[in-house]
Amino acid sequence: MQEFIKVAVDAMGGDHAPDEIIKGAVEAIKLRKDIQVLLVGQQEILEEKLRACSYPEEQLKVVQASEVIETAEAPVAAIRTKKDSSIVVGMKLVKNGEADAFVSAGSSGAVLVGGQVLVGRIKGVERPPLAPLIPTEKGVSLLIDCGANVDARPSHLVQFAKMGSIYMEHVMGIANPRVAIVNIGAEEEKGNALVKETFPLLKACGDIHFIGSIEAREIPHGGADVIVCEAFVGNVILKLYEGVGAVLVSKIKAGMMSSLRSKIGALLVKPALKQTLKSFDASEYGGAPLLGLKGLVVKTHGSSKAKEVRNSIIQCVTFQEQHINDKIKENILREDG
């Protein structure tokens, strides 16, 4: 059955596991004949729940993992001790070549640590960045890095820029993606020590389309396709996006419910607004790949429902088909040589 792209899925991770994970997996294999999902988790529970679903059976297998890593657990210790957890078992499937990719909505820390320790980095990659797609006025941008690599060095950021470019070009289909570094002003001499050191290195990179600094204000306007920053800043950007969006939408809803007149208006604008807000919802775009590993690991939001799980599984196909890891390997080795 080598024609399948095999995606291991953590059935036990996330706020809505296992029901929404199973639902997303079943939706994915119904949409794509070329995917086989390896659903990793407590076999008895999963098989019981699967009995209620109808799906092409050769495209879905259950892989037993008796333990679950909780979000509150210390990542390194959890990966080391819970050898039969869905995250460790799923990652090992990728490491051993039994799966092409692993998708998890579970503990971010455990996924990041597990990716490095169990799946392992591509030779030459210094640090694997976590790179979610964020919605913009014009479409989406890749925010790289939002992972656990705090206190990054300039050489890390240069690799992030290269890996991000490859991803946006070949997975998202954006020709010659614009790369920018997050900064506090547009001028080259602005910035903190890290940005000032990284800027000329990015400028000297022949294989990316570097357009300079980007101020945070321009990110939602779609000012660049690949937004390079170190993980602390990336984490702030990603979470603030969520927070400001949520508060603004809830304020608008409350505003609309404040008078009879506006309540009637709200009924009329609701369908149009729903469509608008959907286009600004990160869950439309699947999960965040952890780039630079010897296999694909995708982290989806802890609150993921079936749709995001389905989209994340399907995303793995393009990643495989476009041989992203071969392209990263080539690019990093070329740099080393």
Added chain:
Amino acid sequence: MQEFIKVAVDAMGGDHAPDEIIKGAVEAIKLRKDIQVLLVGQQEILEEKLRACSYPEEQLKVVQASEVIETAEAPVAAIRTKKDSSIVVGMKLVKNGEADAFVSAGSSGAVLVGGQVLVGRIKGVERPPLAPLIPTEKGVSLLIDCGANVDARPSHLVQFAKMGSIYMEHVMGIANPRVAIVNIGAEEEKGNALVKETFPLLKACGDIHFIGSIEAREIPHGGADVIVCEAFVGNVILKLYEGVGAVLVSKIKAGMMSSLRSKIGALLVKPALKQTLKSFDASEYGGAPLLGLKGLVVKTHGSSKAKEVRNSIIQCVTFQEQHINDKIKENILREDG
């Protein structure tokens, strides 16, 4: 005339200078009998424009400054060479005790440099932070620092926390303000090197109400009153707030105009929405004080119109009345002793 609180105002700075600045100054003195505005800029132009306004004359004086510092100029050089610019002249009025405060919508860089070089720091203050108020679901929070102090040290952040607490308590009237440090997780062991070093120092501070880490997602929800971070992160937060808000509002407007049904609804919800969005508009809250100087310097947004200028001038009164600088001095000296 010593009963006046004297506020020097940069009449030449900002996108809408001098017209909106003059308008804001006139509005402020009409609202408060205890303010005298010293309008700093090109005398002939200002006097010409003032002839069209009616206002209590003893409350407004024009102070001549022939030069203007442009936003694109390098701040340090501009402050050094343009000795007769509105920023340099205004700052010197504060330094010489001829004005209690200086408000400018001009070049951020020049205001930050000028504040340090011309007005000078309070003894013991290591770095003066720029601290804007940002709107939240519940009201406003103080974001400290958004200035030019990149690559800050832990001791700077501790001083920011103290000065921010004093400001929120005595200018904004929030009893026992909650202080939090921006971090990438809620746990004490999370964060980059700067945050990990600063956290225990804040915890040990007797004179602030430290509640721990705050993730960026919780900032718009009003998770803390004083949001401590170094300037690079603060700048990203402030500008992303603006950017996400602007894009979301423009998307919502476009969505409402997408069908006849929603257009009719939009007419009905418009007044209620306007009210809602106003409460999430930073310009409602005046400018950002540059804290820790021997006098008050307030930076308002470059795009400020009369309302923000007026609010920023009035804000200076509370700052003086509450003897904020004496409180900062006391607090910092106590720490040193």
